[in-house]
Amino acid sequence: MNSDELPKEWSSEESINIYKKMLMIREFETRITKDAGKIKSPLVHPYTGEEAIAVGACAAINEEDYITSTHRGHGHFIAKDGDVNLLMAEIYGKEGGICKGRGGSMHVADFSKNMLGANGIVGAGPPLALGVALASKMRNEGKVVLTFFGDGASNQGMLHESMNLAATWKLPVIFILENNKYGWSTPAQTATAVEDLSLRAQGYGIKGVIVDGNDVIEVYKSTKEAVDLARKGGGPTLIECKTFRWQGQTTTDADKYRSNEEKEEWKKRCPIEIYKKRLIRGEIIDQTMIKEIEEKTLEQVELSVKFSKKSKKPDTGTVLDDIYKNPIDIGGN
Amino acid sequence: MTTETIKMKGSDAIKLAIEEEMERDESVFIMGEDIGQYGGAFSVTAGLLERFGPERVRDTPISENAILGCAVGAAMAGMRPIAEVMFADFLCVCMEMIVNQAAKARYMYGGQVNVPVTIRVPFGTGIMGAAQHSQSFESWFMHVPGLKIVLPSDASDFKGLMKTAIRDNDPVMFFEHKRTYYYTNEVPLDKEFMIPFGQARKFTEGDDVTIVATGAMVQESIIAANKLKEENIQCEVIDPRTLVPLDKKTILGSIEKTGKLVIVDEGCKTCSVSAEIAALVAEEGFQYLKRNIVRINTPDVPIPYAPNLEREIIPSAKLIQNQVKNLI
Numbered sequence: 001m002n003s004d005e006l007p008k009e010w011s012s013e014e015s016i017n018i019y020k021k022m023l024m025i026r027e028f029e030t031r032i033t034k035d036a037g038k039i040k041s042p043l044v045h046p047y048t049g050e051e052a053i054a055v056g057a058c059a060a061i062n063e064e065d066y067i068t069s070t071h072r073g074h075g076h077f078i079a080k081d082g083d084v085n086l087l088m089a090e091i092y093g094k095e096g097g098i099c100k101g102r103g104g105s106m107h108v109a110d111f112s113k114n115m116l117g118a119n120g121i122v123g124a125g126p127p128l129a130l131g132v133a134l135a136s137k138m139r140n141e142g143k144v145v146l147t148f149f150g151d152g153a154s155n156q157g158m159l160h161e162s163m164n165l166a167a168t169w170k171l172p173v174i175f176i177l178e179n180n181k182y183g184w185s186t187p188a189q190t191a192t193a194v195e196d197l198s199l200r201a202q203g204y205g206i207k208g209v210i211v212d213g214n215d216v217i218e219v220y221k222s223t224k225e226a227v228d229l230a231r232k233g234g235g236p237t238l239i240e241c242k243t244f245r246w247q248g249q250t251t252t253d254a255d256k257y258r259s260n261e262e263k264e265e266w267k268k269r270c271p272i273e274i275y276k277k278r279l280i281r282g283e284i285i286d287q288t289m290i291k292e293i294e295e296k297t298l299e300q301v302e303l304s305v306k307f308s309k310k311s312k313k314p315d316t317g318t319v320l321d322d323i324y325k326n327p328i329d330i331g332g333n
Numbered sequence: 334m335t336t337e338t339i340k341m342k343g344s345d346a347i348k349l350a351i352e353e354e355m356e357r358d359e360s361v362f363i364m365g366e367d368i369g370q371y372g373g374a375f376s377v378t379a380g381l382l383e384r385f386g387p388e389r390v391r392d393t394p395i396s397e398n399a400i401l402g403c404a405v406g407a408a409m410a411g412m413r414p415i416a417e418v419m420f421a422d423f424l425c426v427c428m429e430m431i432v433n434q435a436a437k438a439r440y441m442y443g444g445q446v447n448v449p450v451t452i453r454v455p456f457g458t459g460i461m462g463a464a465q466h467s468q469s470f471e472s473w474f475m476h477v478p479g480l481k482i483v484l485p486s487d488a489s490d491f492k493g494l495m496k497t498a499i500r501d502n503d504p505v506m507f508f509e510h511k512r513t514y515y516y517t518n519e520v521p522l523d524k525e526f527m528i529p530f531g532q533a534r535k536f537t538e539g540d541d542v543t544i545v546a547t548g549a550m551v552q553e554s555i556i557a558a559n560k561l562k563e564e565n566i567q568c569e570v571i572d573p574r575t576l577v578p579l580d581k582k583t584i585l586g587s588i589e590k591t592g593k594l595v596i597v598d599e600g601c602k603t604c605s606v607s608a609e610i611a612a613l614v615a616e617e618g619f620q621y622l623k624r625n626i627v628r629i630n631t632p633d634v635p636i637p638y639a640p641n642l643e644r645e646i647i648p649s650a651k652l653i654q655n656q657v658k659n660l661i
Binding site: 066097098099100101102103107109110111112116117119120121124126127128129130131132133134135136138157158161162164165168321322323324325328329330 | 362388389393394396397398399401402403404405406407408409410411412414429430433434438439440441442443444445446447478479481501502503530531577578579581
């Protein structure tokens with residue numbers, strides 16, 4: 001292997017940024033896994049092991065393009081250049097959080113970055129993505145939407161309706177299926193009769209591809225191709241990224257439904273390690289830089305925790321704010 | 334500005350409002366099943382496709398989740414979509430996009446986003462629609478913070494409230510009773526004719542009984558009130574027009590005067606609009622009441638097909654008249 005493996009359009013700086021982001025997601029999730037118990041928040045879904053998908057896909061779009069996310073959304077938030085302090089503070093339930101403590105882990109969103117929100121309902125992102133894509137199309141903006149969802153969501157009726165409409169109207173949406181093999185405890189093969197969910201694309205008349213979801217470059221390349229097609233008016237693509245979540249469904253999940261062998265097997269294919277080795281072989285980074293990046297990442301995560309702890313709890317006097325644009329009489333005590 | 338009015342049907346008044354708003358604002362568009370070429374199941378959108386083209390008048394597949402998701406997503410991205418759900422009954426297959434997404438987005442994302450979507454919902458009985466094409470679901474949505482609920486009862490209100498709904502920055506459920514599509518009255522042609530949300534309308538004045546009614550029940554109540562007037566019973570018929578926000582002041586003010594309240598609502602009785610209004614009056618206007626509150630609803634039964642069976646359960650002017658007389 002040599003540096004030719006890296007996309008030619010990536011500068012060294014960009015290549016390193018990809019690594020930094022994946023590492024940031026990993027360290028962020030490692031830290032919040034430790035802290036979730038302390039802050040008594042059991043519904044925190046870590047993205048550990050799937051970093052290459054969010055980062056690779058988001059590397060293929062521009063700042064003004066959109067993404068919709070899932071209940072496992074921290075990785076997408078970071079990949080779309082969201083502020084780690086605001087992310088951490090949100091999960092901490094603080095006023096300084098990106099959603100002022102109203103949303104929490106399952107609802108992190110940064111509309112200033114066109115990150116349109118993690119979503120607590122499995123499969124609810126893609127229908128919303130249709131509208132965002134339609135808006136872009138009607139205004140001739142050339143913006144695309146990446147909509148992330150899992151193997152579990154792929155069995156929701158909403159996905160069928162969304163892919164059909166996106167294909168029929170040739171909307172600039174890219175369906176990014178994170179197939180991590182389990183919907184909570186339910187193995188995908190007991191929920192679906194086909195192994196490759198990308199086959200479904202055929203039924204909508206769109207292209208379906210399978211990529212190694214642990215290979216950030218593969219994810220990037222497939223997404224880039226889909227994005228180029230969508231921008232030209234060619235409509236959607238379904239990209240199935242085969243991957244595995246390293247942790248349980250949530251930070252409190254004992255995860256007894258998956259064997260240690262399976263987990264260890266996948267850990268050998270760590271997306272961050274795979275990419276790091278390529279950067280080293282390509283002489284993009286060396287051990288000194290790696291150490292520096294690791295330290296810097298941990299430091300940033302630590303700072304985000306400090307930021308979150310320092311941030312105030314939301315003022316209870318504001319609990320009825322933001323239900324409507326302008327307050328209405330909503331009754332109550 | 335013009336003070337001119339023209340007599341028209343409810344359905345045409347809705348169309349006029351949509352037409353004016355589409356002309357005024359490029360971000361307004363409409364989508365739904367059979368709304369373009371066919372002109373809508375109730376002809377509300379007839380002619381809009383020819384006028385505005387298929388980009389802004391979008392016929393969709395039969396995919397309510399995709400229709401609603403697309404509308405809500407477009408609203409989040411700064412458009413002002415109008416989505417039609419052909420029959421209220423079909424709301425059951427797309428509750429997700431309304432209840433968990435549109436209604437919650439502003440709040441759960443910490444006020445970062447507007448959701449200016451208008452969801453048009455033909456509802457109610459009167460066309461032999463039976464159990465799955467006749468229901469009144471407006472009370473369900475009153476239970477969902479973040480939604481505004483509009484339920485006009487005649488053509489001029491249809492126009493003024495539709496324009497307000499389209500320009501509103503929150504998700505609006507716009508309920509259109511099928512029978513009221515065919516009611517005619519004078520509609521202002523002024524393109525800035527807008528009716529603010531949260532302002533009830535009094536159709537008749539009276540000191541004896543307050544009748545609060547919605548949708549098609551407003552006309553029934555007016556007919557009853559006119560009959561009762563002949564017997565020297567003076568009723569005040571009030572249409573809240575928007576259920577969220579609700580004009581409590583007008584309702585309570587009227588009861589303060591009459592001391593008697595009859596609520597007429599086509600929804601099934603349990604947990605209905607009438608239940609909410611009765612609870613409001615019990616909580617905040619108990620001291621004004623001289624009699625028990627009377628609720629006239631459809632009983633808790635699926636809507637039957639046969640016209641005589643349907644008539645048996647839907648509140649009518651005659652029933653309202655009798656109930657008011659019993660109360661006095």
